[in-house]
Amino acid sequence: MKALVLEEPKKYSIQDLPVPEIGDDQCLLKVRVASICVNDVRDYQGGVNWTYPRIGGHEYSAVIEKMGKNVDTHTFHVGQQVIAFVLEDCGYCYSCKHEHGNICDNSTKGTFYYNEGGISGFKGFAEYVAMDARHLYPCPDDTPDDLLSLTEPLACVLNSMNRSNIEFGDDVVVIGGGAMGMLHVLCAKKRGARVILSETDAKRREFGLELGADIVINPLECDPVEKVKELTNGRGANVVLNTTAIPAVAAQAIEMTAKSGLCNMFSSIHPNEPIPVNAGRLHSQEIYVTGTQNGTRKSFAQAIDCISKGILDLRPLIEKIYDYTDVVEAMEFASRPDTYKVLMRFSKGE
Ligand SMILES: [Zn+2]
Ligand SMILES: [Zn+2]
Structure with a gap:
């Protein structure tokens, strides 16, 4: 062979x-x-x-x-x-x-x-x-x-979805408009969220809108944490899904997460330098910071279902x-x- x-x-x-x-x-x-x-x-x-x-x-x-x-x-x-x-x-x-x-x-x-x-x-x-x-x-x-x-990349994203508890009406920020970011956009839309995509490239922001993102922001032109707060009456996003590898962006992802919200580190971090975290805010605002790695046996099955039934295009x-x-x-x-x-x-x- x-x-x-x-x-x-x-x-x-x-x-x-x-x-x-x-x-x-x-x-x-x-x-x-x-x-x-x-x-x-x-x-x-x-x-x-x-x-x-x-x-x-x-x-x-x-x-x-x-x-x-x-x-x-x-x-x-x-x-x-x-x-x-x-x-x-x-x-x-x-x-x-x-x-x-x-x-x-x-x-x-x-x-x-x-x-x-x-x-x-x-x-x-x-x-x-x-x-x-x-x-x-x-x-x-x-x-x-x-x-x-x-199937495998979608299964990784569905593992992220399964841990993220997105509810109807939630504000969800997807950071990064690469393939994994766009899969998150598609999935979060299906979950009934308003999706805010943060992406530096103009073409990718345009593509994100085509795929269903409600709002796109350019983190090079604004302070993304302030922008997300401005879009959400100062609350921050209920769910933040970070698909980028940059440590400083990971810190911002936690900062823009709302009270009792969830922030998922979907991407591995390169270089994996420790980031400053406001632990007091995690405590007093009951913020959940997690990560997801790979697909699970269940999310592989779900990915095949979503593809073969045409639920996700x-x-x-x-x-x-x-x-x-x-x-x-x-x-x-x-x-x-x-x-x-x-x-x-x-x-x-x-
Ligand atoms: Zn892969
Ligand atoms: Zn084992």
């Missing part, structure tokens, strides 16, 4: 590798479409700690090519469209036992990040992937495979679909700050 091997930052080679062997409880998946995550872009640009060579790709749609002998034939069949829950939650650690498998204590112990002497990565940038059947979600066969490749977020053989072009395009989701096609349905 062909696989996209990132030998070192900025150096992709398309290699012929053996098709993975499957165990009795596994399925061999034929990858249809893989979407490029910001993490794949970081791997490509360099500056991460993971070992190379890597085969990235954790946002992909696939069909079952072959089934191990123990795989339930009532649930699965060859040719079926499926999505893989890409995190290998071990199932036995403290976090997994408490239904927090998305932050499994053993999540970095497999080969996703470190594989001395071998190939690390999630391995979705290849023609075939072996996956335990317990990680698979059956999907309707008529759901477009390019939309389904966005993610089509506008798909910027371009490349053939996988054009991986370098696709990575360069995805590296540009003005692009949304860039996809690569590995195979087509009949």
Whole structure:
């Protein structure tokens, strides 16, 4: 099979590798479409700690090519469209036992990040992937495979939504108008909120309005904390969803959260410098500051439901679909700050 091997930052080679062997409880998946995550872009640009060579790709749609002998034939069949829950939650650690498998204590112990002497990565940038059947979600066969490749990013956002308790009539601030920010805009609108998008780029603000944001603000032209207070009778926003990595913005996110409101650090923070927090205000105003990481098993199922039932239309977020053989072009395009989701096609349905 062909696989996209990132030998070192900025150096992709398309290699012929053996098709993975499957165990009795596994399925061999034929990858249809893989979407490029910001993490794949970081791997490509360099500056991460993971070992190379890597085969990235954790946002992909696939069909079952072959089934191990123990795989339930009532649930699965060859040719079926499926999505893989890409995190290998071990199932036995403290976090997994408490239904927090998305932050499994053993999540970095497999080969996703470190594989001395071998190939690390999630391995979705290849023609075939072996996956335990317990990680698979059956999907309707008529759901477009390019939309389904966005299941993982949507699942991350739905995990954020599930923790955010947005109520009808709430003011919700989404900070950052990248792909994850726009997914938050779409989801918060569905929850009945007035959505305020804070974004520095004019084109992205315009796009945010097209996707349903009610108000857009430019944090370079105003004090975003003051602006949000001005828009909300001095209260601040009921829910603030921070999708940017900048520490100073994280501090502002907490500052613009209303009394008894919630602020979610959705993005990882780079560089992760501590920020000043007014702890007295958190106390006296009962403000809840949290974070969310990854999708959960439940939010993956919800993401597939939202995509396959047409509840959320993610089509506008798909910027371009490349053939996988054009991986370098696709990575360069995805590296540009003005692009949304860039996809690569590995195979087509009949
Ligand atoms: Zn991702
Ligand atoms: Zn675990």
